[in-house]
Amino acid sequence: MQATGIILAGGKSSRMGTNKALLEVRGSKVIERIVAETSKATDHLLLVTNTFEDYEFLELPMAEDEWKGLGPLTGIHTGLKNSTTDRNLVVACDMPFVSADLGRFLLTQLTDYEAVVPEIGGQLHPLFAAYSKNVVGKVLQALQHKQLRIRYLLDSLHVKIIREKDLQQNGIQWNDTYFYNMNHPEEYQQALRMQD
Numbered sequence: 001m002q003a004t005g006i007i008l009a010g011g012k013s014s015r016m017g018t019n020k021a022l023l024e025v026r027g028s029k030v031i032e033r034i035v036a037e038t039s040k041a042t043d044h045l046l047l048v049t050n051t052f053e054d055y056e057f058l059e060l061p062m063a064e065d066e067w068k069g070l071g072p073l074t075g076i077h078t079g080l081k082n083s084t085t086d087r088n089l090v091v092a093c094d095m096p097f098v099s100a101d102l103g104r105f106l107l108t109q110l111t112d113y114e115a116v117v118p119e120i121g122g123q124l125h126p127l128f129a130a131y132s133k134n135v136v137g138k139v140l141q142a143l144q145h146k147q148l149r150i151r152y153l154l155d156s157l158h159v160k161i162i163r164e165k166d167l168q169q170n171g172i173q174w175n176d177t178y179f180y181n182m183n184h185p186e187e188y189q190q191a192l193r194m195q196d
Contacts, residue, residue: 001087003107005038006079007031008072008127009049009093010065015183019054021093023182025191030096030182031058038091040100041107046082048075071148072127073139080136092127096191097177105172106130106162114138114157118179120164125179126150 009021009031016023021031028036035058039045047062049055055062063082067074076090087110089103102118109116110130117129127150135157142153167174182188 001107002044002085003042003087003089004044004046004079004083004085005042005103006076006083006088006090007034007038007045007047007093008075008079008090009047009055010068010075010078011072011093016094016185016188020182020188022054023188025096031055031093033096034091034093034098035060037098037100038089038103041103042089044083044085046079048078048082067143070143070146073143073148073150073153076131076150076153077136077139077143080131080133080139083133086133088131088133090127090129090131092181094181094183095128095179096182097180097194098128099174099178102167102172102174102178103128103130105167105170109160109162112158113160115154115159116162117154117159118162120174120176120179123179124151124154124161126154127181128179 022029045060047060052062063078065074065078087107106116107130114132114135118125
């Protein structure tokens with residue numbers, strides 16, 4: 001099963017005050033942790049960023065957003081447009097504890113769907129989710145109409161929602177930390193405490 005891991009690192013990290021992807025957790029930069037884990041679940045990696053110089057050390061293929069300043073939907077568009085595989089795992093750059101096993105499971109569920117999105121504790125996680133490359137046209141349409149909320153996009157797709165019971169039934173180990181994301185300094189401090 002060929003798949004691409006699309007890592008979204010195009011944001012400005014304005015709420016964090018510094019590039020959150022380059023912060024360290026457990027002795028590694030957050031982006032390095034995500035690359036290491038995502039590479040276990042996919043055959044190819046693509047980093048979507050507007051600051052190539054920040055990430056050259058990763059030696060990964062990179063793509064720049066065509067639509068800038070419009071949020072994560074632009075990164076999904078860029079990633080899918082530049083992907084060479086039908087199956088794609090989208091991962092935000094501020095999720096230090098993502099799981100390769102869960103990512104692999106999401107990709108396997110994509111067979112008859114356009115997107116597979118976890119909903120844990122009643123909260124959707126579209127930035128750690130699987131997407132088919134063929135939805136790139138619908139993503140573009142959403143951008144053109146300035147419908148920038150990913151939930152609007154999901155409403156237009158054939159989506160499989162993965163809940164806790166689905167993970168349990170399939171023997172997938174998971175915990176809430178997989179979906180933890182950091183936008184503010186206090187959330188980064190919380191991530192540091194979570195490593196104990």
